[in-house]
Amino acid sequence: MTGERSAAARAVGATKVYGSGAAEVRAIDDVTIAFDAGRFTAIMGPSGAGKSTLMHCVAGLDTLSSGQVFVGDVELGSLSDRQLTVLRRERIGFVFQSFNLLPALDAEENITLPLTLAGTRPDRAWIDAVVTTVGLGDRLSHRPAELSGGQRQRVAVARALASRPQIIFADEPTGNLDSRTGAEILTFLREAVDELGQTIVMVTHDPVAAAYADAAVFLADGRVRDRVEGPTARTVLDRMSAFEAETMGRSR
Amino acid sequence: MTRIALKGLWARRRRLVGSFAAVFLGVAFLAGALVLGDTMNASIGRFFGQAYAGTDASVRGATNVSDAPTGERGTIDAGVVDRVRRVPGVATAEPVISGSGQLLGRDGRAIAVLGPRTAGNWLTDPRLNPYHVVQGRAPRADDEVVVNRATAIKGRLRVGDLTAVLTPQRVPVRVVGIARFGDEDGFGGTSFTAFTLAGARRYVARTPDRVSGVSVRAASGVSQGELVRRLRGVLPAGTEAVTGRALSREGMNAVTKGFLTMFRAFLLAFAGIALLVGTLGIHNTFAITVAQRSRESALLRAVGASRRQVLASVITEALVLGLTASVAGVFGGLGFAALLEEVFTAMGAALPVGGLVVTTVTVAVAVAAGVVVTLLSCLLPAVRASRTPPVAALRETEAERPGVSRGRAVGGGALTAAGVALLAGSVAAGDSMAAAGAGAVACVAGMVVLGPVAARPAGALLGVPLRGVTGALARRSTAREPRRVAGAATALMVGIGVVTLLTVLAASARTSVRDTVARSFGGDLVITTGSSIGGGFDPRLAGDVARLPQVRAAAGLGTGGARIDGRAVRVAYADPAALARMLDLGSAASLAPGRLAVSRTVARAHGWRTGTPLTVLFADGARRTLTVGGTYEPGGPAGDYLMPRADWLAHDPQPQDTTVLIALRPGVGTTEGERAVTTAARPYAAPDVRTRADYVEAQASGVNSLLTLVYVMLALAIVIALLGIANTLSLSVHERARELGLLRAVGATRGQIRSMIRGESLIVAVFGTAGGLGIGLLPGWALARAATGGTFAVPAGRLVVIAVIGALAGVLAALRPARRAGRMDILRAVAE
Structure with missing residues (x-):
């Protein structure tokens, strides 16, 4: 079981049910998946496939109806709200699609926010390295309102990296950006994996974005349907078309 | 739409x-x-x-020495009753005698009702008498009395009990009846002790040939107006007749x-x-x-x-x-x-x-x-x-966040500066009330306008003591919304400002009174009437006390109403020579009979000098000319007008002392003296004996009971201000749902979120409280000086309490919003 031991996070039989009776919706249904340490994994799938739910559950933002989630070797279901909060703060980084930053804080304060919340001193050399990597050196004292969308997202990536988390979850990080700035952000994420050894899980529905990842996992109707190693935009797009055809065929 | x-x-x-x-x-x-x-x-x-x-x-007597028609009037000749009875159309006419009478309770102490303590005669015509006996019977002998029910209950008196009435001489009486006033147990807080007519003549009027008035009932077919017209024809000078309707209107208006x-x-x-x-x-x-x-x-x-x-x-x-x-x-x-x-x-x-x-x-x-x-x-x-x-x-x-305009800063600054200049000018110009008032208004308006301008730096400054990251975040959030902070704080500022202003005014008034009394009064003990309104005690008490071996000197002081130069005033009467041994009477110390002393304030106001002749109209209708014989420091127990006792007694059939000032012999301790005086005062229904310090404090503390009421009322304003802050916070939490969710996602605990919201609330509340203390203290300084003639006292203890209450208001206001913020659903917040 060496594969499992090197997983940064994993889900076992994870199921999330919303509503009950006739209105019951299984957002994710018996999902078992491991996210390998030091790799960049993309979670793909059409709208409503359960991508975000899976991510939220693995990241400790949401709780499962049944099944287990581990970050490292910690089982999240047994944690109190406070322990979950501390876990998020210390071992998980987040990049959201939008509204990633606190408007009252400047860029640098936003980057070090998780550390400040934990009451730990930031490692200056590491922060400088991160800031240099994402290319924000001259923008550190700016407020979010004074930054462009791309710059804001770079600050968000830097924040996610600042605490050297075990794993970073990115939820459609390029969803609100044009393709050029989107490509920049994805490059940073790629570099974080290659050069800093970071583990990243990214939810996206964009095949081009998925092509930056080491592996792409395909979700449909709350289940893992396929996994592609070394995806390219082409292979991802083909898979997705195949799934859609299959889904439509089934529903017919 | x-x-x-x-x-x-x-x-x-x-x-x-x-x-x-x-x-x-x-x-x-x-x-x-x-x-x-x-x-x-x-x-x-x-x-x-x-x-x-x-x-x-x-x-009744036509002379009224107060400005209210119901005020003190002198007695009239008892012969008027017979004249009235002979008027055609009069069915019944009964003499009315009324005066002061302190009833003693079962425990032998004065029954402390809240209104005046009166005694008089029981009217035999039930239609003329507003009281009716509900227990026992009407009085028949001179020492039998009927007591109104509320007083009887308070004094735990029952029909058949033996007690005494001080009129102010001690009159032993037996309670033979309990009466009610219409549907009530008494006339407001007034206590009423009714003798027979003969008893009232003997103990209250103390003369058979004077009465307070005559109550008249008309024969059927004679209107009130007609009755009064007929009565006017037979009345001697100095008396007047009014209809029952007019009487009740006068009472109501009073x-x-x-x-x-x-x-x-x-x-x-x-x-x-x-x-x-x-x-x-x-x-x-x-x-x-x-x-x-x-x-x-x-x-x-x-x-x-x-x-x-x-x-x-x-x-x-x-x-x-x-x-x-x-x-x-x-x-x-x-x-x-x-x-x-x-x-x-x-x-x-x-x-x-x-x-x-x-x-x-x-x-x-x-x-x-x-x-x-x-x-x-x-x-x-x-x-x-x-x-x-x-x-x-x-x-x-x-949502747009408009900044703070320059115009606001300039306008608010100018207003505040003008206000401060006016306040300072008022103090410089010998404490002018007009300038102080205008300055206060300008100051308050200016500070309200300046609020948002001051909010950002003040928020940053006030937030400094807040610890850790949550404190820093709270500081940032408030700095981001200066207008909201100021808006929420202004309500609290006004509430705290009014509380502070009144506290400062009251403290200054207290200090001023205390200083004056302490300066002018040199005795060791004082006997006062305590809680009695318009009551007093037998003037012989001062003599009894003066004869005690522990006492060097004692002087009784009574007060009454009179008209001086046409104005209704309160006059104090005493033996000036005795009084001057304990009270600094200035040039009035050797006041000769037939002369009147006035306080310097009054003298200055009317331009009177020693030797100025003044016309004095007494309640009994007598008009005398007394010359000003001296002036003294105002604010002491002698009030503004002082008359030799002998000159007053000639016109007052029922004189009472309200104060006895006492100086002890050298070597006699205050406790020892107090014990002796208390014993001497016991037969006089034990009026309050106080030490000098207590007395000075009591004179000054009249302001305090009013202040308590004011605080109760203003607590409401603070509650409303608190609601305002809580509301602003709730809205802000609602608005920042995503922000709070993000904070939670990246690792803020619920506690940290709550502490942040509390911090924000605290900054707002402290800002408002500080502003309130400012708008209370600054105008308070000038207003208090103008009102008291130069005294300004800062009650530090009370102000600290007010400041703490203000800050606590902030913590309280944050309770609900902080809880809601802490419970914020992370997912809904970030995944919206």
Whole structure:
């Protein structure tokens, strides 16, 4: 079981049910998946496939109806709200699609926010390295309102990296950006994996974005349907078309 | 459009709870004050109607030495009674004797009712007598009395009990009957002890040939007016006749014009403050909700709504809110009036109150005030909403956060500076009240305008003691919203400001009185009447005390009403030589008979000098000319006018002392002296014996009981301000849902979130409190000096308490919003 031991996070039989009776919706249904340490994994799938739910559950933002989630070797279901909060703060980084930053804080304060919340001193050399990597050196004292969308997202990536988390979850990080700035952000994420050894899980529905990842996992109707190693935009797009055809065929 | 507005209102109803509560409380207070006033008015009317129901006319002394028709009058010749009886159309005429009479209770101590303690004769015609015996019988012998029920209950007296009445001489009596006044146990807080006519003549009037007046009942067919006309024909000079109706009107007016008007003004002033504080809070709420809805407004404009329609929708919302809250407030006011009634009764003010009287005027005024206040508070935000350009709907921007304009800084600064200059000028120019008042108004207005300008730096500064990351975040959030912070803080600022101002004024007045009394009074002990209104004790007490071996000197002091140069004034009478041994009387120390001493204040005001002749009209109708024989320091126990005792006694059949000043022999300790004097005073129903320090303190503390009432009222204003802060915070939490969710996602604990919101609230509250202390202290400085003639005292302890209460208000206000913020669902916040 060496594969499992090197997983940064994993889900076992994870199921999330919303509503009950006739209105019951299984957002994710018996999902078992491991996210390998030091790799960049993309979670793909059409709208409503359960991508975000899976991510939220693995990241400790949401709780499962049944099944287990581990970050490292910690089982999240047994944690109190406070322990979950501390876990998020210390071992998980987040990049959201939008509204990633606190408007009252400047860029640098936003980057070090998780550390400040934990009451730990930031490692200056590491922060400088991160800031240099994402290319924000001259923008550190700016407020979010004074930054462009791309710059804001770079600050968000830097924040996610600042605490050297075990794993970073990115939820459609390029969803609100044009393709050029989107490509920049994805490059940073790629570099974080290659050069800093970071583990990243990214939810996206964009095949081009998925092509930056080491592996792409395909979700449909709350289940893992396929996994592609070394995806390219082409292979991802083909898979997705195949799934859609299959889904439509089934529903017919 | 109205429908859209109403739908919007309904959708946002939770956010409007705070505004609703603010309007509700303000209107409830206003309605409560009005209802209580009307209720008291009505019951007072009923009281006097009852008192004079069977009296068709009253004959009395024509001289009135007070400005109220019900005031002190001298006695008239008893022969008038027979003259009246002979007038055709008179069915019954009974002499009335009334005077002061302190009844002693079962324990031998004075029964301390809240009103005057009176004694007189029991009228035998039940229709002339407003009292009726409910237990026992009417008095038959000179030493038998009927007592009103409330007094009997308070003194634990029953029919058959032996006790005494001080008139002020001690008269042993037997209680033979308990009486009620109409449907009540007494006439307000007045105690009434009724002798037979002979008994009253012997003990109260102390002469067979003088009476206080004559009550007359007309034969059937003779109107009150006609009766009075006929009586006038036979009355000697110095007496007058009035109808029963006029009498009851006079009595009513005396209460309503005096006490009730003040009482009403007092309550209405606080209702005004409550509404003002409420307005500030509502304004802030509207400003925030309107800003939050700017995209919605813009969308309405984009799909074709006119500016007027957007304006109308906001105004409709305010109208509905104002109207529902005001109507609810009127009902709340009824409860409030009932509660106030209880509070005042519990605090010892006996108010004659029956069922609550609710007039159309009350309802109209209260509802109108509530609606107008709500409309006014939403006017600016409504106009701002209507100005939202349609294109704003398409922008991905947050609710706009307008900065603070330069004009505000300059205007507010100028106003404040002008106010401070006026205040300083007032003090420099010998404490001018006009300048101090104008300065105070300018100062307050200036500081309210400056609020948002000061909020950012003040918030940053005040936030410094807040620890850790949550403190820093709280500081940032407040700095980001200077206008909201100032808006929420202003309400608290006004509330705290008024409290501070009154506290400073009261402390200054206290200090001023204390200083004056302490400076002028050199004795060791003082006997006072304690709680008795208009009562006193036997003047022989001063003599008894003076004869004690421990006592070096004792001087009694009495007071009464007289007209000097046409003005109704209170005159103190004493033996000037004895008085001067303990009281600094200045040039009045050797006041000769036939002369009058006046305080320097009065002398300066009227331009009187030693030797100025003054006409004095006594209650018995006598007019004498007394010359000014000296002047003394004002503010002491002698008041403003002092007359030799002998000159006063000639015109007062029932003299009483209200104060005895005592100096002990050297070597006699205060405790020893106090014990001896207390023993000597025991036969006089044990009036209060106080040490010099106690007496000085007691003279000064008259201000305090009023202040307590003021604090109770103002607590409401603080509660409303607190609601405002809580509301602003709730809205801000709602608005920042995503921000809070993000904070939680990246690792803030619930505790950290709560602590951040509490920090914000604390900054707002401390900012408001500090501003309030400022607007209380600065104008208080000039106003107190102007009011007391140069005294300004800062009651540090009380101010610290006020500051702590202000800060606590902040913590309290944050309770609910902080809890909600802590519970914020992370997913909903970040995944919206």
